[in-house]
Amino acid sequence: MDVRRAGLDLAEEHGMHAVVVLVEGGLETEHLQRLLAEATQEVQAMAESEGWPVWWLEQDEHGSVVVLDGLAMEVKQALVDLEESHPLGQWWNLDLVTVLPDGEVGEWHRSPMRPEPRRAPSPEALQEALAALETDS
Template structure:
């Protein structure tokens, strides 16, 4: 049964908290792989700015979780275990899925590219051995910025765009998804 998150904390998050959260996520991933020994989907939301857990990110997260579950259902992949975490550093989900990692990664890349909110999702696929599959493994370029044609990593590093413009774009994408009835 899916678990969707509500009631965001709206807490301001510091860089040390983000780094600690990333380390904790990697530890959780390794624990899941040790326990379940099948393909692991690790899902988070791309959230610029100091607030990572907001009503906006929760709504984007819930859309993403539904889309991943729908993809698994359409593909005939069994989700063996699922856990969602509500954290100040942003919502997270782990899904142990009985499917080949490469097929899951290709399908989730397509989901990220074709869903109205896909650009706002970070869907990592880990093999049972703990290898993270990346877009470059499939000869795909880095993801682009929400607002311009540069790579997202460059714009984030340079803080090239005002937070208000990024948030406005995120809200517009969410409204598009809501209005289209996207899964």
């Protein structure tokens, strides 16, 4: 599945927002799957805690799409906060895709909320973050 295309299609079809969950590239399959599962679970938990109904979830080995209902700016802000606060968030790419008032489909970007660019984390940082999560479990 092309996750970004699926997100666009689902957002348009349901007239809601789609959170496209991707993991930044170059990781071993084992780490990629762990990061994707954790990101998807955290997006669902965030939506639940904010009272935003999740209407659809689709996931494969490349990414996932979570279709939810909420105010777009609030959802995007929560996604940016999640990327920045979660120990694994720096490897996540949480994009918000929505249907605009004119019927066009568009993507919300983080730059208006956090203009500074994200930095690529080191492989050592990933090992440390994964180990820290294991000890917290």
